[in-house]
Amino acid sequence: MSGRKIGVYICHCGGNISDHVDVDEVRKAVQDIEGVSVVKTTLFACSDASQEEMIADIKDKHLDGLVVASCSPKLHLYTFRGVAERAGLNPYEYVQVNIREQDSWAHTDDPRAATDKASGLVRAGIAKAKLTRPLEPMRLETIKKVLVVGAGVAGLRAAITLADLGLHVFLLEREAEAGGWVKSFGRFYPHDRNGKEAVAELLDKVKARENITIFTRAELVGKSGAVGDFKVKVRAAGEDISLNVGAIIVLTGFDVYEPRTGEFGYGAPGVLTLPRFKELVESSAGGRLEYEGRPVRDISYIYCVGSRQNAGIEGANTYCSRYCCNAALHASLLVSERDPAVHQFHLYRDIRSYGKFELLYEEACRRGAIFVRFDENEPPGVERMDGRWRVTVKDMLTDRQELEIASDLVVLVNGMVPRENPELVNILKIPVGKDRFFNEIHPKLRPVETVIDGIFIGGAAQGPKNLSESAASALAAGAKAASLVMKGYVDVEPIIARVDTDLCAWCGKCAPVCPYEAIGRAEVGGKEVAQVHKALCKGCGACVPICPMGALDLEGYTDAQMKAVIDALL
Numbered sequence: 001m002s003g004r005k006i007g008v009y010i011c012h013c014g015g016n017i018s019d020h021v022d023v024d025e026v027r028k029a030v031q032d033i034e035g036v037s038v039v040k041t042t043l044f045a046c047s048d049a050s051q052e053e054m055i056a057d058i059k060d061k062h063l064d065g066l067v068v069a070s071c072s073p074k075l076h077l078y079t080f081r082g083v084a085e086r087a088g089l090n091p092y093e094y095v096q097v098n099i100r101e102q103d104s105w106a107h108t109d110d111p112r113a114a115t116d117k118a119s120g121l122v123r124a125g126i127a128k129a130k131l132t133r134p135l136e137p138m139r140l141e142t143i144k145k146v147l148v149v150g151a152g153v154a155g156l157r158a159a160i161t162l163a164d165l166g167l168h169v170f171l172l173e174r175e176a177e178a179g180g181w182v183k184s185f186g187r188f189y190p191h192d193r194n195g196k197e198a199v200a201e202l203l204d205k206v207k208a209r210e211n212i213t214i215f216t217r218a219e220l221v222g223k224s225g226a227v228g229d230f231k232v233k234v235r236a237a238g239e240d241i242s243l244n245v246g247a248i249i250v251l252t253g254f255d256v257y258e259p260r261t262g263e264f265g266y267g268a269p270g271v272l273t274l275p276r277f278k279e280l281v282e283s284s285a286g287g288r289l290e291y292e293g294r295p296v297r298d299i300s301y302i303y304c305v306g307s308r309q310n311a312g313i314e315g316a317n318t319y320c321s322r323y324c325c326n327a328a329l330h331a332s333l334l335v336s337e338r339d340p341a342v343h344q345f346h347l348y349r350d351i352r353s354y355g356k357f358e359l360l361y362e363e364a365c366r367r368g369a370i371f372v373r374f375d376e377n378e379p380p381g382v383e384r385m386d387g388r389w390r391v392t393v394k395d396m397l398t399d400r401q402e403l404e405i406a407s408d409l410v411v412l413v414n415g416m417v418p419r420e421n422p423e424l425v426n427i428l429k430i431p432v433g434k435d436r437f438f439n440e441i442h443p444k445l446r447p448v449e450t451v452i453d454g455i456f457i458g459g460a461a462q463g464p465k466n467l468s469e470s471a472a473s474a475l476a477a478g479a480k481a482a483s484l485v486m487k488g489y490v491d492v493e494p495i496i497a498r499v500d501t502d503l504c505a506w507c508g509k510c511a512p513v514c515p516y517e518a519i520g521r522a523e524v525g526g527k528e529v530a531q532v533h534k535a536l537c538k539g540c541g542a543c544v545p546i547c548p549m550g551a552l553d554l555e556g557y558t559d560a561q562m563k564a565v566i567d568a569l570l
Contacts, residue, residue, distance in 0.1 A: 004130045007038040007063040008122065009054060011045035011070035013100055020104040022115045026069070029119040035130050037061055045070045051083050058087035065089075065129040069097040069122045074442050090134035092494065092556060097125035120569045127568035131561045137491035138534055142228035143246040144488075146481050147172065149220055149424070150251035152180025153467060154459035154474035156202040158249055161478045163209040167485065170243055171206070171214040172234060178203060178214065180253050184275075186282030188467065189330040190356065215241075223248075223427050226535030227454030228490045246485035247454045249477045250430065250438065252421060254460035257306025257317065257414040264302055264412055265382040270389055271410045273305075274328060281334050288339055291409055296342060299335065300391045300407040301328050302380055303348040307415035319435050321415025321464040325352045328413040329360040336367040344369045345405050347380050347393050373397050382410055416464040428455055429516060438462045448477040451538060452516075453492060456480050495556040496537035497544065503551035504529040510543040510552060519543060 010026050012018035023041045031039045038057050042050045045068050057063060066089060068080050073096045081091035099118040107114035146162050148155050151173035159169045177183065178199070185195025206212050215236040222233030230248060234241045256275055259266040266273075269292065272280065281289065289296040303325065309316040325348070332344050346369055353361040365371070373396040374380060380393040391405040418436040425432060430450050433439040438457045441449045448456050458477035459470040484490055497518075506528040511519040518536035521528055530551070541554045553559055 004035040004065055005037040005063050006035050006065040006067060006126055006129050007057050008036055008067045009045050010041045012043045013071060014044060017100050017104045020108050020111050020114045021118045025115055026118045026122055030122050033126055037063060046076050046079055054083050055087040058089050065132060066094040067125045067129050069099045071100040072098050092135035093132040095125045095129040097121050123568040124565040127564040128561045131564055135494040135555060137494055139489050139491055140228045140535055141489050142485040143244050144485050145245045147232055147245040147248045150253055151178035152253045153182045154470045155251040156206060157471045158474040158478040159212050160205050161475055162482055163211045165482050168211045171212055172218050173216045174219055176217055189326060220424060220427060247481035249456045249481055250461055251459040251474050252419055252461045254416040255419045257417050259305055259412055265410060273412050273414045277411045278331050289335060289342060296408045298343045298407045299409045299411060300345045300347060300405050301411045301413055303413045305412040305414045317417060323464055323466040324413045324415050326357040326360055329353060329364050332364055332369055346371045347374055349376050416460060448473055448480055492535055495539040496534055497532050497552055497554050499530050499532060500551045501529045503549045506530060509546050513542045513546050
């Protein structure tokens, strides 16, 4: 620990930290710690000016360690690693201390305790920094081929773009035909294109590109290897096919919520989900909308069916599906175009026709649609009466006046739900969020990357999206995959488990606890020991505490560093 020269920078974060933490007191609390050569406060540590000041200090004072006390590492870990690198300091000799999310925001009611906690966290960061050592990323060669799982519109768009960049694309579709949900659509917003025609156009482009191979009735059944060189097994028409790819993009789409029998009358004639209603509208001949041979004169739409559910319900979908409001509004406009005399009632909690889709709402209002807002705790009631449906609702916009709406059809505006595919999750090890959709690393900074290097997600597989949003995220995933494989190599994080072969006697306990299957067996010095596959290891540390001999340690988070952190906090 002696001889280190550490630079410490404590951020105000424009008041996010300094409103609740006395940053100057934190500076004083750590300035006399052995090994601390520079300690400063800064208004915004991430600003260009502050970064340049850190670089100058590292160079001028020959610092060999850097600690920044600011916000979450999810936001700026790579920012300050870059600072270290530009100053000639190994980026893995940088430690970030989170005194915003873990301190100031958590203790807004107690500035004294927040300040003391911040001082302890910074002391702990300094203790860890003293025990850092230079680490170097591992460089792996990449294969210039990409596997796209899912051949809906998002998958087709991604495949075409990758192919045009000169990469070979393997496109995998579980169904008999490509196109996903969109191929069953009629006219869809905002451009009133026909879904079947749009898919046919994309398929023509796919077929015109010799570097796209499409498999239908196919599934991914195996994966080994690591980023840049995945070995995957595809089962198509009963035959197993082995492929080598540099990256994988998962665009498996979504399913729609299936209401429970009796939910708002579902299961009885005249109560339809939104997709089924759209099929009815598209298939109706002539000018009049009919259902089971009878003209439809009154329609009630009930919004948020299967979305924004109470968290107390088992398996509740607490999220907003986002696209449903716009889809229902568009469907109602198609009805009014066909027959302006149809009365349409929209029963909603909140209308979320965001951005340019606000125009759909405005047009529906102009065409005479009636909008009734209900309380989430008092949803509409639906019951059969005299051969029609009676919908009762308390209108929040008219002082909770109870309305009765006689309806020929009740349309349940149901949202998206994640597509169940446990086999794919198990094979690719992609994390799933609380909403059961695939989880990205960070929704703003790394929106299509997963914790598994080389595996990307996009489209509605990672959350509810409309078609344009789904295509945009698929193209983003394609861009990330292309940038990874096209340069011919990829650098992999060196923060991985390491084995002390002198202590290891291969008891085998570490291998089954590794969620990434990164631990195997090898012979070293005439004895069997554990061996870590460096490209597969994600540095989660699950193997470290299970070893009875203490032969495993984690680079960047060694036992010695963690003990020093605990001692500094205490």
